[in-house]
Amino acid sequence: MPELPEVEACRRDLLRWTDGRTITDLTVEDPAAIRYKLSTLTTDILVDGGDIVRSTVIGTQTERIDRHGKRLAWRFRDRPMGLLLFLSMTGRWVRRPQNEPLSKRVRLNFVLDDGYAVWFEDTRRFACVTPVPVEDLATALAVGHGPDALLQPVDAATLRERLNTKRAIKVALLDQTVLAGLGNIHAAESLFRAKIHPDTPANELTSAQLQALAAAIPVQLAPFLEHSLGDDPTYVNLGGENPFSIYQRKGEPCPVCSTPIERQVQAGRSTFWCPSCQR
DNA sequence: CCCTCTGTTGGATT
DNA sequence: CAATCCAACAGAGG
Numbered sequence: 654m655p656e657l658p659e660v661e662a663c664r665r666d667l668l669r670w671t672d673g674r675t676i677t678d679l680t681v682e683d684p685a686a687i688r689y690k691l692s693t694l695t696t697d698i699l700v701d702g703g704d705i706v707r708s709t710v711i712g713t714q715t716e717r718i719d720r721h722g723k724r725l726a727w728r729f730r731d732r733p734m735g736l737l738l739f740l741s742m743t744g745r746w747v748r749r750p751q752n753e754p755l756s757k758r759v760r761l762n763f764v765l766d767d768g769y770a771v772w773f774e775d776t777r778r779f780a781c782v783t784p785v786p787v788e789d790l791a792t793a794l795a796v797g798h799g800p801d802a803l804l805q806p807v808d809a810a811t812l813r814e815r816l817n818t819k820r821a822i823k824v825a826l827l828d829q830t831v832l833a834g835l836g837n838i839h840a841a842e843s844l845f846r847a848k849i850h851p852d853t854p855a856n857e858l859t860s861a862q863l864q865a866l867a868a869a870i871p872v873q874l875a876p877f878l879e880h881s882l883g884d885d886p887t888y889v890n891l892g893g894e895n896p897f898s899i900y901q902r903k904g905e906p907c908p909v910c911s912t913p914i915e916r917q918v919q920a921g922r923s924t925f926w927c928p929s930c931q932r
Numbered sequence: 933c934c935c936t937c938t939g940t941t942g943g944a945t946t
Numbered sequence: 947c948a949a950t951c952c953a954a955c956a957g958a959g960g
Contacts (some may be wrong), residue, residue, distance in 0.1 A: 656940055692943055693953060741941045743955080762933080777955050779941060820947070829942085836940050900940095921950070923939085 655740040655743040657802055657834030658877035660723045662886055663738075663746055667727065669882070670748045670771055671763075673713040676729075678764035679707050686773065686781055691724060691739040691793075693779040705784045709734040710763065719794060721801050722833025724822035726794040728787060736789045738773075744780025747772050748884035769884075795833070801836035806871050809863035816855040818864075823851035824920045835870070836921050838900045843873045845899050850931045851917075851924045899925040 655663070685695060687702030699705070703786040709732055716728040723811070728856040738744075751770045755762060761773040761782065773782065785793045799815055800807055813832050816822070825827070825831055835843065844851050847870035849862050858866070895901055898908050902925060903916040912929035 659940070694944085694951065739941085742939070743941095777939090777941095777953080779953065779955095818947085824948090827941095838940055879941090920948080922941095 655723050655744070656836035656839050656877075657723060657872075658839075658874055659664070659886065660834075661720055662805075663740065664718050664720045664725055666748070666886060667725075667771070668715065668718055670884075671765065672735055673714065674765045674767050675712065675714055676710045676763055677712075677766050680762040680764070681706070681760075682755060682762060682925070683778070685778065686775065687782040688783050689797070691737055691781060691783050693741055698782075699783070702784065705734065706736065706782065709736065709784055712829055717731075721795045721804075722829055723796050723836070724794055724798075726785075726790045728790065733787060734784045735787050737785055737790070737793055739781050739783070741777070741779035741781075742773070743777045744773070744775040745886050747774060747886065749898060761854040786813055789809060798829050798833040799831050800833065802870055803833050803874055807832065807867055809860060809867050812863045812867050813858075813860075816858065818856055819854045820917055821848060821851060822853045822855045822858065822866075823924050825855040825924070827920070832870075833875070837924075838897060839870075839873055839877075841900060841924055841926065842897055843869045844872055845927060845931060848930050848932070851919065851926050899927060901925065 681703035681909055684703050685698050687699045687706055688697040689699040690697055703842055710729055713729045714734050716730045719726045727736040727738060748769050748771055751764060751768055758774040758776050759772045760775050763771040792846045816825055818825055823840055823844060826835050847865035899914050904913050907927040907930060910929045912927055914925050915928050916925050
């Protein structure tokens with residue numbers, strides 16, 4: 654599901670569900686969910702990954718969970734290995750009573766000592782879990798990534814340095830090496846807030862535009878951090894009205910100026926924008 | 933029922 | 947660089 658806010662919600666959920674609990678068992682329902690590096694490629698499936706993950710988590714407790722961009726690093730008390738988590742499009746973590754039959758989307762089933770289990774579910778099977786030695790975990794968490802969009806907010810000058818490319822700004826914002834955490838929705842919504850046309854070459858943004866964008870990103874993300882304290886990742890944007898200003902609103906009036914919202918495809922992904930507000 | 937299109941991700945290829 | 951395809955699956959629409 655994730656962009657940065659959903660991954661942060663996942664982090665908090667996992668902490669809350671496992672804090673002080675011992676993991677008594679782990680069943681691997683889909684060995685392909687365990688990869689030797691965070692990747693959507695099935696060629697990265699880790700042989701014997703199930704054994705490694707089981708020995709990493711069974712009999713211990715959560716020590717800490719860190720996030721960088723859309724990745725999580727899960728550490729366990731007195732264990733030499735930790736787990737990197739990547740949700741891709743459809744990965745999600747939920748809490749269920751132990752006696753509840755597994756859904757067909759369950760890839761990993763963490764059994765706790767409180768009568769509950771934590772399931773790693775993933776329909777499309779692009780998500781994965783990667784065991785990593787704890788001494789390498791912090792590096793692996795952020796490798797190939799720019800600053801976290803929320804934990805290390807960038808100013809206009811930093812943005813200018815990192816956006817030194819002719820690529821369209823919308824496409825550049827999806828590049829995690831530029832800035833970590835934005836995805837297709839919040840990249841477009843941030844540009845709408847900053848009144849920047851998604852086709853603008855990134856290195857042609859004016860200082861005023863860079864400043865507006867740097868300010869818009871945290872403002873865009875922050876409200877979506879709120880989530881319920883239940884057993885499901887009930888994110889702000891699940892179940893109900895479309896909470897976005899422009900996303901999936903082609904043809905609808907812009908909330909600011911009533912001009913119909915447009916849609917185009919950039920780098921294989923939908924971009925929505927207001928042709929009047931964003932120039 | 934079938935077919936096509938779409939998709940909150942990221943990597944490889946052309 | 948940029949566009950395209952790919953991984954594997956579900957849901958919507960024609």
